Amino acid sequence: DIQMTQSPASLSASLGETVTIECRASEDIYNGLAWYQQKPGKSPQLLIYNANSLHTGVPSRFSGSGSGTQYSLKINSLQSEDVASYFCQQYYNYRTFGGGTKLELK
Amino acid sequence: QVQLKESGPGLVQPSETLSLTCTVSGFSLTSYSVSWVRQPSGKGPEWMGRMWYDGDTAYNSALKSRLSISRDTSKNQVFLKMNSLQTDDTGTYYCTRDPRAFDYWGQGVMVTVSS
Numbered sequence: 001d002i003q004m005t006q007s008p009a010s011l012s013a014s015l016g017e018t019v020t021i022e023c024r025a026s027e028d029i030y031n032g033l034a035w036y037q038q039k040p041g042k043s044p045q046l047l048i049y050n051a052n053s054l055h056t057g058v059p060s061r062f063s064g065s066g067s068g069t070q071y072s073l074k075i076n077s078l079q080s081e082d083v084a085s086y087f088c089q090q091y092y093n094y095r096t097f098g099g100g101t102k103l104e105l106k
Numbered sequence: 107q108v109q110l111k112e113s114g115p116g117l118v119q120p121s122e123t124l125s126l127t128c129t130v131s132g133f134s135l136t137s138y139s140v141s142w143v144r145q146p147s148g149k150g151p152e153w154m155g156r157m158w159y160d161g162d163t164a165y166n167s168a169l170k171s172r173l174s175i176s177r178d179t180s181k182n183q184v185f186l187k188m189n190s191l192q193t194d195d196t197g198t199y200y201c202t203r204d205p206r207a208f209d210y211w212g213q214g215v216m217v218t219v220s221s
Contacts, residue, residue, distance in 0.1 A: 001167055034207035043200060043214055044151065049207035087150055091206045094164060095141065095153035 002026050002090050006098030012106045019075045021101045023088035028068050032092030035064055035073045039084045047086075048073065080105065108132035110140070110201050110212035118191050118219050128184040128201030128212060135159065135177055140184045141204040142175065145214075146197040156204055157184050191219045 003026040013019045023033065031051040036044035046055045048064035051071055061076040075082055083105055088098040114126035128140060135157070142154040155165040155175045163175050174187045184201060196219045202208035 032206065036208070043211040044208070045211070046207055046209050049209075055207075055209065089151075089153075089207070091204075094166070095156070095204075097151045097153065100150040 002029060002093050002096050004088055004090055004096050004098040006088055006101055008101060009099065010102045010104070012104050013078050014106045015078055015080065017078045019078055019082075019103065021073045021086055021088075021103075023066075023071045023073075023098050025069045025071075025090055029090045029092035031067060032090055033064075033066070033071050034089045034091065035062075036087045036089065037082075037084045038087065044087060075103075078105075108203060108210045110203060110210060112199060112201050112212045112215040114199075114215055114217070116216055116218060118195075118217060119221055120192060120219055122191055123187060123189045124191055124195070124217060126186040126199055126201075126215060126217075128186070130182050130184070130201075130203070133203065135179045135182060135184065139204040140177075141202050141208065142184075142186050143200045143202055143208070143211075144195075144197045145200070146194070149197075151200075154186070154188075193219050195219050 005024045007022050033051045035048040038044040047058050052064045063074050086101045090096050109131045111129050139158045141156040143151045145151045157175050172188050177184045198214040198216050200214045201212045203210040
């Protein structure tokens with residue numbers, strides 16, 4: 001089974017700051033990676049698919065990059081509505097989620 | 107528009123079987139796959155298994171011995187059955203549309219395993 005290691009587990013940042021979240025796969029997942037945002041009491045929402053493609057309606061301050069086993073999600077100019085938990089997920093072989101990153105405002 | 111909605115009992119006794127239904131609209135189960143995902147409170151999601159658009163299934167190896175996923179395309183429904191429930195099976199259970207990334211999610215159903 002492919003394991004996904006996400007870091008950091010929690011993050012505190014200021015409004016307007018740029019934030020980066022990392023995800024490492026236990027083997028090459030060939031860009032079969034998605035990022036989700038989840039707010040308290042809500043279902044996760046797709047942000048990024050295929051490692052770097054923005055899902056419909058997602059603000060352009062979100063971007064994804066990476067290849068092989070290393071991937072990252074970047075949020076430019078952090079907004080208050082971005083306070084949430086973020087999860088990576090591989091779908092190259094079955095499906096596996098990372099442990100998540102809880103993003104808070106400093 | 108695309109919608110998924112989970113239904114089922116909120117409380118299950120330990121050692122019993124959980125049965126959940128995912129009712130979908132806005133897309134065909136013969137064109138899109140559907141996955142089940144669960145999430146313990148305060149923790150990350152866990153993929154449970156998938157009903158492929160062609161009727162095949164795939165399961166998380168950690169749950170495979172306890173889990174069964176089926177469907178009724180005439181009713182636009184996907185079913186989850188998991189037996190031998192324990193307290194650590196407590197959490198929110200979601201169904202999702204799964205063309206690869208999970209582009210649509212249901213609202214989730216909270217399941218508590220307790221006597």
